[in-house]
Structure formats: C-alpha cells, structure tokens
Amino acid sequence: MLETLLIRSRAVPPEPPRRRGATSLEPGRDRFGVLKAVLSAVPWLQVGLGLTVLLLAAMLPWAGDRLLAAMDQQILAVDVDGNFVGESRVGIERAASAWIGKSYFATDLAEIKAELEQRPWVASAAVKRVWPGRLEIDIRERKPLAYWTDGRLVSRSGELFSPPNPEVAGSLPRLAGPDERVREVIDMARSMSERLVDYGLGFASLELEQRGAWTLSLSNGIEVVLGRDQVQKRFERFITVYEDRLASRVDEVSRIDARYSNGVAVQWKADAAGAAPKS
Template sequence: MLETLLIRSRAVPPEQPRRRGATSVDSGRDRFGVLRAVLAAVPWFQVGLGASIVLLAAMVPWATDRLLTAMDQQIVAVDVRGEFVGDSRIEVERSVGAWVGKSYFATDLAEIKSELERRPWVASAAIKRVWPGRLEIDIREKKPLAYWTDGRLVSRSGELFSPPNPEVAGRLPRLAGPDVRVREVIAMARSMSDQLAGFGLGFAGLSVEQRGAWTLTLSNGIEVVLGRDQVEQRFERFITVYENRLAARVDEVSRVDVRYSNGVAVQWKPEAGIAAPKS
C-alpha cells in the first residue's frame, strides 16, 4: 500500500512556483491596448476646435488682403467743404487734386490732413473715405481776432499766424506785445472791451511793452496810458473820470494819462485850444 501511494505521487508533476504580481499576456495585444487607451484619452473635439481657430486666424489676413485688393478702386473725386474767407477753395481743391487717381484704400488720410493743416489759414481738416472712390474733406479756418505786432494775425484761440493776405480779415483791433504774452493781452483786451461797450466806447487796440507798460486805444482815437502797475485799477479810474468829466467833451480829448496816484492828466486836441490840466 505504501508502494502504491509513492507511485501516485510521482505521477503528478510538481507545480511551478509563481511570481507574485506577475501576469502573462500577449505582447502584441498589450501594445495596441496602450495605444487605444492613449487615443481614447485625447480630447479630439477640443483639438479640432483649436486647430480650426489657428487655421482661421492664419487665413484672415490673407483673405482680408485679397478682399481689399478686389474691392480697391482709384480715387475719382475729392469734395472740399467749409466756409472760406482767408484761404481759397480753388487753391485747396487744386492741392488735394494730387490724390485723384491714387488707391482708395492705400491712400494715407493722415498725410492729407497734415498737408492741409500746414496752410496758414487752416485750423483743422477732417478727411473721410466715401465708397467707392471719393474723399470728403471738411475744412475749418482760423477765426482772426485782431492784428498782432508786425502785421501778423492772432486767432480767437490765441494762435499767431502769418498768412500772405492778412488784409482779408478786414477791420480788427490791433494788439501788440511779446509773443509769449499773447494770451494775457487777449484776456485783458476782452475785459476792457466789454466794460467800454457799457459806456458807448469802442475798443480799438491794446499794447504792452517789453517792460510791461500798457496802453489802451479807443475807437474814437483817444489813447489811455495805463502804465505797468495796478493796470485794472487805473482803467477803472479812467472809466470814472470819463463818465463824470470827459463824456461831454470826448471829441476834444487826444490822450489820457492815468499813471498819477490822485488823478489823471488829459491832453486835448490842438484845435480845442485848451491846456493840459490835471483832473
């Protein structure tokens, strides 16, 4: 019996030892499985959307250029609008006529604007394209306020300019002084002009010397010497003296000097036959 058991035990092959954690799979199937897992993990929708956006972004400049090239025309007309007093509409139109025949899209509007605003009378120029082949230009001229030292003009905004034809501005007050004080002179002139109008007197001019002495000229020819100090107070004193003492004889007055502390000195016209007393 013992012999039989031993024979049976030899008939059963011994079991091979196994490694813990190890598996045995086919190597080809394993590679394709990993590939499928990787492909399944990729967000294909987002990838496709991103690629489409990149492609469109690359095509937009090209498509835009092709579209503009197809739509581009030559400039066939330039319309100039605005009120012209100092400048000539014909001269302006002749100047901008150089752009007729140029590319509608490629023409630099800033260049046209810059060239027009170099003209002495032009304050500003606005240019716009009008499809299919026109440019519209709106011109705004400088508005002269007065004649300035040495024949130049000063605009209402305080800009000094030298057009070749300042006389077209017509009859204007005359202001004078150092260029750096132009705005100060304008402000003083406006204040005095408003006050004089209340007494029926017209404003003709105002000047300030390099050393700061002010002189006012009325439209009736009377010269009012104001000096350097307390100019506003001295002007008020002149108004008071004029209202109380000079209004009735204004045609006989040539010059009024208000630089005195307690009065004024009046210079009469020669034909009045009166000395120049202090008032």
Template sequence: MLETLLIRSRATPSEPPRRRGATSLGPERDRFGVLKGVLAAVPWLQVGLGAVIVLLAALVPWGTGKVLSAMDQQILAVDVKGEFIGDSRVAIARAAGNWIGKSYFATDLSDIKASLERRPWVESAAVQRVWPDRLVIDIREKKPLAYWTDGRLVSRTGELFAPPNPEVAGKLPRLAGPDGRVRDVIEMAQTMSEKLVARGLGFAGLSLEHRGAWTLQLANGIEVVLGRDQVEERFERFITVYENRLAARSDEVSRVDARYTNGVAVKWKAAEAAAGPKS
C-alpha cells in the same frame, strides 16, 4: 516516522517547460489597452475645431487682401466742405488734387490731413473716403480775433499766424506785445473791452511794451496810457473820470495819462494843433 519524512522531502513539481518559439501575449495586451485609453481621452472634436479656426485665421488676411485688391479704385474726385474767409474751397481742392489718381485704399489719409493743416488759415482738416473713388475733406479755418504785431493775426485760441492775405479778416482790434505774452494781452484786452462796451465805448486796441507798460486805444481815437503798475486800478480811474468829465467832450480829447495817484492828465486836440508848426 519514515513515512512522515518521505512526505516532507517530496520535491515540488516545477513549471512545465515552455515550447520553443512560443511567446506570452499578456504584456502586449496591456500596452495596447493603455494606448487605447490615451486615445479615448483626447477631445478630438475640440482639436479639430481648433485646427479649423487656426486655418481660417491664417486665410482671412490673405482673402481680405485679395478682395481689397480686386475692389481698389483710383481716387477720381475730391469734395471740400467748410466756411472760408482767408482760404478758398477752390485752393483747398487744388491742393488735394495731388492725390487724384492714387489708390483708394492705399492712400494714407493722415498724410492729406497733415499737408492741409500746414496751410496758414487751416486750423483742422478731417479727411474721409467715400466709396468707390471719392475723398471728402472738411476744413475748419482759424477765427481771427485781432491783428498782431508786424501785420500778423492772432486767432481766438491765442495762436499767432501769418497768412499772405491778413487784410481779408476785415476790421479787427489791434493787439501788440511780445509773442510769448500773447495770451496775457488777449486776456487783458477782453476784460477791458467788456467794461468799455458796457459803458458805450468801443475798444480799438491794446499794446504791451517789452518793459511791461500798457497802452489802451479806444474806438473814438483816444489813447489811454496805463503804465506798468496798478493797471486795473488806473483803468477804473480813467473810466470814472471819462464818465464824469470827458464824455461830453470826447471828440476834443487826444490822450489820457492815467499814471497818476489821484487823477489823470488830459491832452486836448486843440492844444496839439496850437503846438504844431505854423505856416
């Protein structure tokens, strides 16, 4: 019994005392192992390539600017292309001469384009560079369709313009009316012209008054009054009467008034001469 108690009460030996100045290397080794693992997980090849790409992206604009500066020349010549009626190749080249001596690369082509398209006859201008010192300008002029009120011209696209030399457009029909209704006048004129030409008659002009009345002018000098209402029906009635009754005596007709319900009123040149002042 005594022996058993002694065994149970025997003290557990304690850890041997550490020597002064000694340290444990276990935790440090663990920290270095974690760091090595992190470094090993980093894709260094991709990081390096990314850094190179960023560097090149920063250097390309700088290098491009240096190359362009070295290659830049002065504009020494301008070539003008296009078919001209109202404007001229020489005048366009002279206008573009303001850019002679300017920087080949720094010159804004949109400025040249805008400047040329302000000319009355120019519908569009295309400008391009030709290395090393040349500009090529392609001009498209407005195509005049008819003379308009006050001596202006109306183009085939329905644009009104006032060049200093409208007479160069040559012999064209004469249209008239409020500026805001130019397209209405063109549409009506085209419809009537097609029907007249199909019957061997020439179209000379069409006018629309502010109050809405239409008056047609034929190439043979006959004036046809159509009024404001039922214009198309009145025009068809005139065509019918002309073909049946007036064609053979067209050189004697001065004016036809189609503003009647069942017919037309004809004014003869002989009657005009008889009603004129006598000497």
C-alpha cells in the same frame, strides 16, 4: 508486467503539439489596450475645432490683403467742405487734387490732414474715405480775433498766423506785444473791452511795449496811457474820470495819461486847448 505498464502509459493523453514561432497571450495583457485607452480619452472634436480656428487665424491676414488688393482702386474725386473766409475753396481743391489717381486704401489720410493743416488759415482738416473712390475733406478755418504786430493775425484761441491775405479779416481791433505774451494781451483786451461797452466806448487797440507799459486806444481816437504798474487800477480810474468829467466833452479829448496816483492828465485837441478845464 511489461504489458500492463504499456497500457497505463497509453491512458495519459499526450500534450498537443505547438507550432513553431507561436506565442500564447493572456486576454488581460493585450498590448494594444493602453494605446486604445489613450486614443479614446482624446477629445477629437475639440482638437479639430482648435486646429481649424488656428488655420483660419493664420490665413486671415493673407486673405484680407488679397481682398483689399482685389477691391482697391484709384481715388477718382475729392469733395471739399467748410465755411471759407480767408482760405480759398478752389485752393484747397487744387491742393487735394494731388491725391487723385492714388490708391484708395493705401493713401495715408493722416498725411493729407497734416499737409492741409500747414496752410495758414486752416485750423483743422478732417479727411475720410467714401466708397468706392472718393475722399471727403472738411476744413475748419482759424477765426481771427485781431490784427497783431507786423501785419499778422491772432486767432480767438490765441494762435499767431501769417496768411498772405490778412486784409480779408476785415475791421478788427489791433493788438501788439511780444509774441510770448500774446495770451496776456488778449486777456487784458477782453477785460477792458467789456468794461468800455458799459459806457458807450469802443475798443480799438491795446499795445504792450517790450518794457512792460500798456497803452489803450478807443474807437473814438482817444489814447489812454496806463504804464507798467497797477494797470487795472489805473484803467478803473480812467473810467471814473471819464464818467464824471469827460463824457460830455469826449470829442475834445485827444489823450489821457492815467499814470498819476490821484487823477489823470488830459491832453485836449488843438481847437479846444484854450478852453480846457483842469482835471
């Protein structure tokens, strides 16, 4: 009996021995599987391109500064262009010579422009760089329209300016009045001048007094007093009387007062006073 049992017990195979410290893993539970799946889902090409762009963008200002520093040099010459009447080309060139020797890139062109436009005759200045070491300056002068009070000039755009050489403007009409009413005086002068041309009369000057009275002077020396009220109506009355009664004797007239409601008062020159007709 004992022998039979022993034989049967030997028929059962023993369990294989396990190595100390070893652990068995199932194939579906690989602990690196999740990490591999995450890494495989990342678009590495796009990420690489993005990082490259960011790196280049960060380096661009630095590289630009380095490039400009390497290319920078001194301003070697300044070219001045423009049609000069009141301003002097030589004077502009002398003023511009202050920037020769300065940095080509670091020089502030707006500063040059502002400094040049402080000169009385300069209406505007355009400044640009010309590689490798030149500046070009284009000057536009103020165009004088008339002489103004106290020897100043008034430009066609209505700007008052005081150049040191106003006489270079040549033969111009004279306007006068409060500075704050300069545009009003210009508009009135233009209107009257256009009407006078139709009758062969030249415009010489127009004055607006502080109290508001207007006085017109013609190029033939006749003074026309228009007063403060209804100035345009009085001017038209003068034109009518001149055309009807005075055109043939214009050389004998010294002064016309148009401040009357129904006519004008004529002051004749001294040598014609005795034969002057009534108006």
